[in-house]
Amino acid sequence: MMLQGKKILVTGGAGFIGSHLTERLVKERAQVSIIDNVGASSSIEAFKKDVEFYTCNLADYEKVNSTIRKINPEIIFHLASYAFVDPKIDIDFILKNDFYSTINLLKALNGEFELFVHTGSVAEYGNGEVPFKEDQAPVANSPYALAKIFSTKYCQLLNRRDNLPIIILRPFLTYGPRQNNFKMLIPSIILHALREENFPTTKGEQTRDCIYVKDVVEGYIKSANSQKAIGEIINIGTAKEISVKNLILKIIELTNSKIRPEFGALPYRPADSMRSFCSNEKVKALLAWQPKYSLDEGLKETIDWYKKNLILES
Numbered sequence: 001m002m003l004q005g006k007k008i009l010v011t012g013g014a015g016f017i018g019s020h021l022t023e024r025l026v027k028e029r030a031q032v033s034i035i036d037n038v039g040a041s042s043s044i045e046a047f048k049k050d051v052e053f054y055t056c057n058l059a060d061y062e063k064v065n066s067t068i069r070k071i072n073p074e075i076i077f078h079l080a081s082y083a084f085v086d087p088k089i090d091i092d093f094i095l096k097n098d099f100y101s102t103i104n105l106l107k108a109l110n111g112e113f114e115l116f117v118h119t120g121s122v123a124e125y126g127n128g129e130v131p132f133k134e135d136q137a138p139v140a141n142s143p144y145a146l147a148k149i150f151s152t153k154y155c156q157l158l159n160r161r162d163n164l165p166i167i168i169l170r171p172f173l174t175y176g177p178r179q180n181n182f183k184m185l186i187p188s189i190i191l192h193a194l195r196e197e198n199f200p201t202t203k204g205e206q207t208r209d210c211i212y213v214k215d216v217v218e219g220y221i222k223s224a225n226s227q228k229a230i231g232e233i234i235n236i237g238t239a240k241e242i243s244v245k246n247l248i249l250k251i252i253e254l255t256n257s258k259i260r261p262e263f264g265a266l267p268y269r270p271a272d273s274m275r276s277f278c279s280n281e282k283v284k285a286l287l288a289w290q291p292k293y294s295l296d297e298g299l300k301e302t303i304d305w306y307k308k309n310l311i312l313e314s
Helices: 016-027 042-050 061-071 091-109 143-162 185-195 213-223 244-254 281-287 295-309
Strands: 007-011 031-036 051-055 075-078 115-119 166-171 173-175 210-212 233-236
Touching: 007 016, 007 061, 016 031, 016 042, 016 213, 031 061, 042 051, 051 061, 061 091, 075 091, 091 115, 091 143, 115 143, 143 166, 166 213, 173 185, 173 213, 173 295, 185 244, 185 295, 210 213, 210 295, 213 233, 213 281, 213 295, 233 281, 244 295
Parallel strands: 007 031, 007 075, 031 051, 075 115, 115 166, 166 233, 173 210
Antiparallel strands: none
16 A cells, blocks of 8 residues: 555654654655644654644544544554553553543544554563464553553454454554653663662563564554554564663664663562563565664664653753
8 A cells, every 4th residue: 555645643752652653654654643632842853844633632522523524544552551560450441541532533433444554562461471372372561561561352242243343453562762651661761860860670570572663663554564463463662672671781882871770679570471572474475574673773763863852951
């Protein structure tokens, strides 16, 4: 499917992954619209003039419906989400803003689209057996994971019952420039390292599958060109695991920081996955995709961006 000239909607397009995807779609010369509930952020400043922006809370069906009528998208990349993995987060809030928002969007679209790409989550695997494979049973370790599982099941229902062209992508731990949520692991480590601030952390025995944002975006783009992917759940990850401890030490080395991480200063989060990495055989087979960036290459680009764009003074 040629993306040039296509009317494409990116929900959450002012966010981290969404802004990178939007930028790529602009380069592909698509007609891009963004729905985001936070307003236009600095993440899209460089290409804001090339997109249509709509401030809209997807939890508000009437607003979603009227906005969709204005856009009439042919392809939808649905990335809008509240990624709170805290197991004690309010369940009503998460269901309203992740699950019911997805229902509202699909209801407003009324099946009138060429492709809907839904963003799932590694959280859907919980503490299941590794490497995570798309056909294994989901495990809800948090309200967020539960909302994502419900959303996946709903998308599968519409695909099977109504034959709607829907794909579900599950990006793993995505990092890169413009990730400004410093509660996330990699941005937090980089910030502490660049500011030479002590970094209290767990023992760091958990493992994670870290995937560079440009590789994730390539997976989204390739999904729009694969009929074989319709109806499928597809992991987007490196299939390699690194311990949190070794990841922290690697970032400290790459930033030439002198900080000493305080391993063991914090307890593990309740129900945290101790091992988390994927099988990516399916994405290779269906999308002819594979990661191009090594962890070192991706981290170096990310660190360079933070050095140029962060105000390091406290």
